Amino acid sequence: GNSVTQMEGPVTLSEEAFLTINCTYTATGYPSLFWYVQYPGEGLQLLLKATKADDKGSNKGFEATYRKETTSFHLEKGSVQVSDSAVYFCALSPYNNNDMRFGAGTRLTVKP
Amino acid sequence: GAGVSQSPSNKVTEKGKDVELRCDPISGHTALYWYRQSLGQGLEFLIYFQGNSAPDKSGLPSDRFSAERTGGSVSTLTIQRTQQEDSAVYLCASSLVVGRNTEAFFGQGTRLTVV
Numbered sequence: 001g002n003s004v005t006q007m008e009g010p011v012t013l014s015e016e017a018f019l020t021i022n023c024t025y026t027a028t029g030y031p032s033l034f035w036y037v038q039y040p041g042e043g044l045q046l047l048l049k050a051t052k053a054d055d056k057g058s059n060k061g062f063e064a065t066y067r068k069e070t071t072s073f074h075l076e077k078g079s080v081q082v083s084d085s086a087v088y089f090c091a092l093s094p095y096n097n098n099d100m101r102f103g104a105g106t107r108l109t110v111k112p
Numbered sequence: 113g114a115g116v117s118q119s120p121s122n123k124v125t126e127k128g129k130d131v132e133l134r135c136d137p138i139s140g141h142t143a144l145y146w147y148r149q150s151l152g153q154g155l156e157f158l159i160y161f162q163g164n165s166a167p168d169k170s171g172l173p174s175d176r177f178s179a180e181r182t183g184g185s186v187s188t189l190t191i192q193r194t195q196q197e198d199s200a201v202y203l204c205a206s207s208l209v210v211g212r213n214t215e216a217f218f219g220q221g222t223r224l225t226v227v
Contacts, residue, residue: 032214044155044203044218089155093214099168100145100207100216104154 002027006090006103013080013110021075021106023064023090031092033057033066033073036102038087047075047088080110114138116219118204124225125194133189133222137206144187145207145216146179150200158202161187162209194226 007022025031035047035057048057053068062077073090090103117136125131137144146158157171161181172178176194181187191198201223205216 034215036216043220044205046215049215091216099160099162100205100214101157102147102155 002031002092002094002099002101004090004092004101004103006088006106008104008106009087010107010109013108015082015110015112016079017110019075019077019080019084019108021088021090021108023073023075023103025071025073025090025092027071027092027094029095030068031094033064034091034093034100035062035064035073035075036089036091038089038105040086044089080108082110082112084108085110116204116206116217118202118219118222120222121220122223122225124227127196127226128193130190130192131194131224133191133202133204133224135187135189135204135206135219137185137187137204138208138217139185141206141208141217142184143207143209143214143216144181145205146187146189147203147205148200149203149221155203158189191224194224196226199224199226 003026032051034049036044037047038044048059050057050066056065064075087105087107089105119134142163144161148156159179160168176192179189201221203221205218207214207216
């Protein structure tokens with residue numbers, strides 16, 4: 001079946017550090033891939049997405065590239081801020097329906 | 113409304129009681145999802161409705177859980193004979209089926225506490 005695996009947290013970084021959160025997926029065909037973010041006390045919201053191989057999604061300084069050959073969609077940011085502290089979820093939507101599946105989430109804490 | 117609305121926002125119930133959680137999706141969204149988020153855990157898929165198709169119930173953890181979606185809009189998640197391990201935040205999301213650019217919009221969730 002379709003599934004997403006992302007690196008376990010929690011991840012703690014200092015401000016301005018480089019961030020990578022790994023995400024790999026299993027799916028038939030070419031799914032769409034997403035990163036969602038859940039800030040403290042708030043609901044989940046879409047951060048970025050990519051719908052085909054080699055696409056790069058980007059938003060708020062975050063980037064992720066859809067890698068078909070490695071079935072990955074790693075999230076990166078060159079310089080994190082305290083305000084980036086949140087839980088990040090990788091997700092996929094299969095090519096033939098919209099049955100979204102999420103990874104377990106990775107909690108990021110950025111310290112000043 | 114402008115977003116996905118869930119009610120109640122908080123629910124405390126006694127073990128063994130039944131509870132109903134409600135989700136009002138964004139108008140026009142044909143896909144609706146229920147997830148469960150336990151403390152310190154990720155999102156656990158429960159059930160997925162898409163238009164008039166039979167729902168994907170593969171994530172429901174036991175036969176105490178059921179969900180329905182009336183008229184293709186409002187959905188109710190029912191938990192019968194609640195147990196303490198049912199305590200979690202129950203999240204609802206909806207999306208507009210537009211091919212590969214589907215974005216799911218989430219409600220604020222219902223925090224269920226079984227005492």
